[in-house]
Amino acid sequence: MVPRTEAVYLDDATLRTLSTEVLSSQPISSLCEEEKSLAKNVPTEDNAIIMRQTIFYAQGGGQPSDTGAIALVDQDPTFEVSLVRKTPDGRFLHFGKFLDAASSFVAGQQVVQRVDDSKRNYHSRLHTAGHIIGLAMQLLMPDKKKVKANHFPREASMEYEGLLYNEHKPVIQEKVDELVRLDLPIPISWLQGVAQVGDGEGAEEGRSHDGRTRIASIGGLDHNPCGGTHVARTSFVGSVTIRKISRQKGISRVSYDVFPGIEV
Numbered sequence: 095m096v097p098r099t100e101a102v103y104l105d106d107a108t109l110r111t112l113s114t115e116v117l118s119s120q121p122i123s124s125l126c127e128e129e130k131s132l133a134k135n136v137p138t139e140d141n142a143i144i145m146r147q148t149i150f151y152a153q154g155g156g157q158p159s160d161t162g163a164i165a166l167v168d169q170d171p172t173f174e175v176s177l178v179r180k181t182p183d184g185r186f187l188h189f190g191k192f193l194d195a196a197s198s199f200v201a202g203q204q205v206v207q208r209v210d211d212s213k214r215n216y217h218s219r220l221h222t223a224g225h226i227i228g229l230a231m232q233l234l235m236p237d238k239k240k241v242k243a244n245h246f247p248r249e250a251s252m253e254y255e256g257l258l259y260n261e262h263k264p265v266i267q268e269k270v271d272e273l274v275r276l277d278l279p280i281p282i283s284w285l286q287g288v289a290q291v292g293d294g295e296g297a298e299e300g301r302s303h304d305g306r307t308r309i310a311s312i313g314g315l316d317h318n319p320c321g322g323t324h325v326a327r328t329s330f331v332g333s334v335t336i337r338k339i340s341r342q343k344g345i346s347r348v349s350y351d352v353f354p355g356i357e358v
């Protein structure tokens with residue numbers, strides 16, 4: 095049985111390359127049904143690589159997967175990573191294709207992972223902007239309970255119980271702008287046990303198998319259990335725009351975007 099993957103990005107989200115060991119490399123068609131179902135929209139002739147450690151963020155907690163490449167040490171990349179998913183028992187499946195269909199990796203080989211830097215930064219800014227809106231809402235309307243968060247490009251939003259209207263938009267925008275301008279630090283820490291603070295959107299991903307919970311804070315004002323990737327300071331998100339406030343069945347959605355974006 096291949097052991098769980100050490101998710102290195104949880105402790106250091108700044109790494110964009112990492113040398114590690116291949117534990118398994120196999121075609122998606124040979125995976126079990128449960129793992130196959132994780133490879134949604136990936137061609138079945140593609141492959142799944144598991145390594146001892148990873149710096150690739152696996153899709154979850156409202157944040158999209160990283161993409162990138164894997165190379166043998168001191169060689170050009172031979173494998174393009176299109177999607178990373180985590181199995182329930184903590185193994186990270188790196189789905190993608192070999193540039194030369196005839197090549198492959200074998201267990202025990204040392205490889206170098208390379209994460210697509212511009213996409214990771216963009217995803218981290220979108221995700222962190224969600225936390226900043228969450229903090230702005232907590233400061234402005236502490237009684238509004240957050241129910242959902244989505245940090246995907248073009249559909250990023252935070253959802254709250256109760257009704258919010260267009261008149262709230264400039265108020266939220268102003269508070270968000272202020273928090274960005276304050277350039278607050280966003281430290282990551284670990285708590286023993288399951289944290290009772292907040293209901294972070296990535297809380298599930300932030301729960302460690304050894305019983306610790308990862309906490310993303312904003313300048314001592316906000317503490318959320320979260321397994322996502324963040325920028326180091328609020329100013330690093332760039333400019334956050336509250337695009338729209340919409341309502342459905344008693345839930346209000348605050349849609350937002352960050353600028354500059356990237357060509358995805």
Ligand SMILES: [Zn+2]
Binds near residue numbers: 225320322323324
């Ligand atoms: Zn987060």
